[in-house]
Amino acid sequence: MTSREASQAPREFGGPLGVAALLILLPATMFHLLLAARSGPARLLALPAYLPGLEELWSPWALLLLFIWLGLQVALYLLPARKVAEGLELKDKSRLRYPINGFQALVLTALLMGLGVSVGLPLGALPGMLLPLAFATTLTSFIFSLLLYAKALVAPASALAPGGNSGNSMYDFFLGRELNPRLGSFDFKYFCELRPGLIGWVCINLALLMQEAELRGSPSLAMWLVNGFQLLYVGDALWYEESVLTTMDIIHDGFGFMLVFGDLAWVPFTYSLQAQFLLYHPQPLGLPMALLICLLKAIGYYIFRGANSQKNTFRKNPSDPSVAGLETIPTATGRQLLVSGWWGMVRHPNYLGDLIMALAWSLPCGLSHLLPYFYVLYFTALLVHREARDEQQCLQKYGRAWQEYCKRVPYRIIPYVY
Ligand SMILES: NC(=O)C1=CN([C@@H]2O[C@H](COP(=O)(O)OP(=O)(O)OC[C@H]3O[C@@H](n4cnc5c(N)ncnc54)[C@H](OP(=O)(O)O)[C@@H]3O)[C@@H](O)[C@H]2O)C=CC1
Numbered sequence: 001m002t003s004r005e006a007s008q009a010p011r012e013f014g015g016p017l018g019v020a021a022l023l024i025l026l027p028a029t030m031f032h033l034l035l036a037a038r039s040g041p042a043r044l045l046a047l048p049a050y051l052p053g054l055e056e057l058w059s060p061w062a063l064l065l066l067f068i069w070l071g072l073q074v075a076l077y078l079l080p081a082r083k084v085a086e087g088l089e090l091k092d093k094s095r096l097r098y099p100i101n102g103f104q105a106l107v108l109t110a111l112l113m114g115l116g117v118s119v120g121l122p123l124g125a126l127p128g129m130l131l132p133l134a135f136a137t138t139l140t141s142f143i144f145s146l147l148l149y150a151k152a153l154v155a156p157a158s159a160l161a162p163g164g165n166s167g168n169s170m171y172d173f174f175l176g177r178e179l180n181p182r183l184g185s186f187d188f189k190y191f192c193e194l195r196p197g198l199i200g201w202v203c204i205n206l207a208l209l210m211q212e213a214e215l216r217g218s219p220s221l222a223m224w225l226v227n228g229f230q231l232l233y234v235g236d237a238l239w240y241e242e243s244v245l246t247t248m249d250i251i252h253d254g255f256g257f258m259l260v261f262g263d264l265a266w267v268p269f270t271y272s273l274q275a276q277f278l279l280y281h282p283q284p285l286g287l288p289m290a291l292l293i294c295l296l297k298a299i300g301y302y303i304f305r306g307a308n309s310q311k312n313t314f315r316k317n318p319s320d321p322s323v324a325g326l327e328t329i330p331t332a333t334g335r336q337l338l339v340s341g342w343w344g345m346v347r348h349p350n351y352l353g354d355l356i357m358a359l360a361w362s363l364p365c366g367l368s369h370l371l372p373y374f375y376v377l378y379f380t381a382l383l384v385h386r387e388a389r390d391e392q393q394c395l396q397k398y399g400r401a402w403q404e405y406c407k408r409v410p411y412r413i414i415p416y417v418y
């Protein structure tokens with residue numbers, strides 16, 4: 001990438017000022033949620049009743065635990081994989097190779113946890129360590145992002161991401177300068193996107209469930225639902241791990257603070273908010289309502305998986321019998337765009353399914369508090385923003401064909417609404 005190209009790339013997130021605000025706001029929001037979930041009133045939109053001192057935040061044991069966790073996930077990543085997949089073609093025409101063993105890492109982590117618990121590993125103590133663990137992970141994310149920034153200074157121009165090389169160091173630190181930072185064949189971005197944070201999220205959920213069982217004799221139905229739904233989501237992501245190789249995070253975004261913090265800290269500590277809330281604010285949930293929520297989750301998952309699988313199958317092999325009959329629009333790149341099936345309903349049916357599932361994760365927490373609905377609100381904002389970024393990239397890639405697709409399929413995420 002030439003320095004002219006880099007400086008001409010459009011600035012995202014409100015440019016340097018916007019990212020300066022996000023560098024403070026994202027960790028602050030995460031700590032606010034952690035504190036609010038355990039507070040009596042559990043209010044999303046109120047300032048915390050007290051701010052923890054450094055002695056509550058900093059613990060060398062939490063840092064040690066984090067490093068043991070990262071070490072374990074690295075070791076599982078390095079185990080032989082059932083398949084090695086190739087990524088999309090890079091600017092220098094090469095393709096990177098990625099191990100497909102994320103689901104195996106999830107299963108082995110579960111077995112190791114089960115073994116640990118059976119010999120007395122106090123998993124139920126984890127909820128009490130969330131604050132210092134989140135602090136250690138935030139510090140680690142800042143330092144790791146700085147190291148990645150420094151590594152990018154000596155990377156060849158062809159290895160740089162289109163967006164994170166504006167020349168403004170704070171902006172580039174946030175967005176990430178290098179596209180696929182690696183040490184040998186170890187790919188930092190791919191590893192972080194799917195392993196320590198996602199698997200950590202379900203481990204935190206499980207620890208909250210065990211702690212609830214200790215406190216109240218057995219886990220509540222609401223806690224079972226939240227754990228089951230989110231485990232299905234994480235299991236699905238790791239089972240279909242290969243499809244992450246075509247997401248904009250892997251093919252377009254650099255690996256900087258946004259993704260480092262998002263993957264390592266934001267996902268496990270804020271996505272487990274519903275289970276955190278339920279531990280401190282038990283909610284009654286009757287069987288009929290639980291069944292209705294399960295139905296909503298099933299509908300969301302059906303749309304999410306159907307849409308993602310349809311597109312992935314089509315991109316791999318357009319003549320696969322399951323997609324060969326679908327209507328398409330040809331593009332100048334030689335690729336085609338689906339214009340019937342899930343992708344003829346709205347331009348992002350997978351986001352619609354994901355949002356329905358998000359609602360099903362929050363409903364077990366009842367309607368008395370807004371806090372457990374934070375994920376639905378944040379996720380709507382994230383997907384609307386992501387959709388706009390994807391739209392821009394598709395318009396650039398496909399030009400008139402994309403305009404034609406937008407005309408044929410006018411709604412973005414929710415039919416007849418948006
Ligand atoms: N829980 C969370 O925090 C998050 C979850 N997600 C989920 O991850 C999944 C992946 O999402 P994301 O990475 O945003 O991208 P998508 O899976 O939606 O992929 C977008 C790409 O699909 C291709 N495409 C778009 N329209 C068509 C069409 N009509 N026919 C064929 N191909 C088309 C284009 O790429 P091309 O043409 O180059 O193939 C486009 O760039 C989603 O299910 C999303 O909900 C995402 C972000 C965060």
Ligand SMILES: CC(C)CCC[C@@H](C)[C@H]1CC=C2C3=C(CC[C@@]21C)[C@@]1(C)CC[C@H](O)C[C@@H]1CC3
Pocket residue numbers: 026193194233236237244247249258259261262263266267
């Ligand atoms: C900290 C900021 C608010 C932004 C952080 C964004 C990240 C948390 C997300 C960016 C893309 C993601 C994807 C997933 C998890 C969240 C992040 C890392 C999935 C792995 C979730 C499961 C899906 O099946 C695939 C997703 C790919 C993108």
